[in-house]
Amino acid sequence: MTERKDDGLPDAARLQQPIARLLRPLVRLFIRCGTTFPALCDLLRELYVNVAVHDFPLPKKEQTDSRISLLTGIHRKEVRRLRNAGAPVRQTPxxxxxxxxxxxxxxxxxxxxxxxxxxxxxxxxxxxxxxxxxxxxxxxxxxxxxxxxxxxxxxxxxxxxxxxxxxxxxxxxxIAPNRGDERQLYYFGRNLHDHIAAAVANISSSSSPFMERAVHYEGLTEDAARRLEALSRELAMAALVAANREAQALHRKDEGGEWRWNFGIYVYREKEPGGAHDATDEEEPRS
The missing domain is CATH 1.10.10 (Arc Repressor Mutant, subunit A)
Known part of the structure; x- marks a missing residue:
């Protein structure tokens, strides 16, 4: 059994379905790129230990192998082997x-x-x-x-x-790097990280500290979906350009510090199996 506080967070069982949906496109990418299940398991095992060591310390207490094993479910021998890997380096090429x-x-x-x-x-x-x-x-x-x-x-x-x-x-x-561009993989990791981190913060907090919303409709024709995608692209680019202009002006005056800021937008459409015909307008933060 792992260590867990009754802090209002969803339990592991309730997380299964949203996590499966979140991971599905990533698993599709892994298979296409040749990342096998054992290789992913090795990566996750190392990451579990790393996060437990660096993100879940106890105040004024030593972070022991036993506690890391309790938090992660990974055997103490493996914890001892992996915990000295150090925190991941967040470095922009x-x-x-x-x-x-x-x-x-x-x-x-x-x-x-x-x-x-x-x-x-x-x-x-x-x-x-x-x-x-x-x-x-x-x-x-x-x-x-x-x-x-x-x-x-x-x-x-x-x-x-x-x-x-x-x-x-x-x-x-x-603005949208070509396939194979070094920037594409860098922003793949950075932008997905920040989007997921914002959503996790909203789930973990009693209030929703970050804006993380979407407008979505189902049961559309392909023509309607394409027209909405084109409109979304225009609106998104206008918002990004305006935010970038203001950020540049502030950056020139700013003394510099340890904080970073990210403002991202995504647009997506796909053909769904089953052909749902109900339309919804989602304007609630996912929290």
């Missing part, structure tokens, strides 16, 4: 961080935007014309990497392209 900062600045700073507020096509430093250049943009974020190297890398990854005037133009891939 340098290329991902640099790309994200440059794109965010390009999308938010009026110096690099059109009159309508969209990212403006930028001259390369050697081209004639007025206004800031791609070199100016990169120089605002980093002096450690040459702008030409960033440009070559981004062209290869299709983050930017050239227009008919040979100006550098931001593409959709800058």
């Amino acid at each position: 340098a290329a991902v961080s640099r790309t994200t900062q440059i794109v965010a600045l390009w999308m938010a700073d009026p110096r690099f935007a059109t009159e309508a507020g969209a990212p403006a096509p930028l001259r390369r430093s050697g081209l004639e014309g007025n206004g800031p250049t791609f070199e100016d943009l990169v120089g605002e974020v980093t002096r450690d990497v040459r702008p030409r190297a960033v440009l070559d890398d981004w062209l290869d990854r299709k983050i930017v392209t050239f227009d008919e005037q040979e100006r550098v133009v931001l593409t959709e891939a800058a």
